[in-house]
Amino acid sequence: MNQSKSYPVDVSSAEQILGYHFRKPSLLEHALTHGSSSNGTISYQRLEFVGDAALYLAMANYLNLSYPNLREGDMSRLRSANVSNEKLARVAVRHNIYPLVRINCRSLDKKVKKFIEAVKQEPEDEIYGGSTQKAPKILADVVEAIAAAIYQDCNNLDKMWETVRFESDR
Template sequence: MKREMEMEIEASVLAVEGILQYTFKNKKLLEQALTHSSVADAVSYERLEFIGDPILSASVSYYFYVKYPDLEPGHLSLLRAAMVSTEKLARIAVRFGLHHFVRHNASPVLDNVTRFVEAVRHERLSGAVAYAGSVKAPKVLADIVESIAAAVYVDLGFDLPRLWLVIKHLMEPIVTPDELEQQPQPVTNLFEICQKNGKVVDIKFSREDNKCVASVFVDEQLLVSASSDQKYLAKLEAAKLALQQLSHMVPKADVRLVLGQDEDGTLMVMAAKHKLHEICMIKKWPKPLFRMEKDSGPPHDKRFVFAVQLATPEGTYQMSGDEKCRVRDAENSAASFMIMALQEYNYI
């Protein structure tokens, strides 16, 4: 019996080494990383998980710090948080099948993992895309990923850059700043939208028919409610519903637009760059950012193409203008296309 258990452990270690594409010098480290505290007379992953949490965060921080040298600390923190959340790490464990190799003697652990794995599988089959799934991610799965990362880190002689080289493929797809802005965490996004529009938001919880009910109040008025067996899912769903409602509540920018034609006969918003700045001031959005995309032609016949980037509470948008012979005209062209897009989607 003892020999069978040893062979099973050896097989698990070998399988996880294959997933990691890394061979341990001290295989006992990986064995510990795969052992739950419910297993008697065995060293569990708890000590490794203790250092795995900060080390994984440090490794991800190292990557983003080098990858985005101009990104502000606040944005770096958001990227890191998205990469090392319990949800993200648990899904990594499921994607690579790491949960199959965890040793434990606790039925509730297995039950929670099984429900989560089945929910993730159903999402893949249905094509569902959501910030979080219908079942809360079990912390044990995230702990295992952290413990494995810690085991690699220790086995590498505490070499942080080399750790990232080993675990990077596990962490993919890696969140980018654009993705984070386009798909922000609903609760965080809700509070940001309300703050930027001078509104006070509060989320209150209650119980109804053995379910948790999350109610979103804006300026002390009930906006939406959502219920779930789990508090965090009720809060998440309520935030999503509130964001849908708020898209109609945010006042439009009352800006008078004058349409005309440029030298090429293209219909455009006159003084578009100035008007776009005016819209951003009214909506309390950051100033639009203009960037040259193209600079071509001989000195006597230069041609320019500019793009404009606009950050809104719902996400960051970019629009390119037509090719023009003057920088000012190229910027106005980009701004004009952006304003027309804002009109089309009822932002103004």
């Protein structure tokens, strides 16, 4: 587990997991850096803010185009369920993203480890979770930050969506 990681982010491993090659690897480094390990110089927080909005927009666009007969209220519920902290945290676990995060916070590491163990006990198709273990927010935050990093790197919402749609069409 991540214990006082101060070394550089493994960009190539992250790119392999994502299936996306960054033109500006520093964006991915920021997306995978928790504030506890950066002395306040860089972290994923600003990217997480953008990624949250980008994922909401991309999911809304996907639902609108894919389900033309779906009512707005149903689309809204589906969008919220698919970009929830719980769902995004499970995406991070299933794709082994947390070990790539540069972090220096043992108490958070313990919470994440406990959640990872609970998720690994869930059936593979249980993407919304059957566990009573609450997802640590850092996992969803990192997924959102990665989405923003991809979006800012390619300036293309469709490419970002194609890359981060971990659970459905891959």
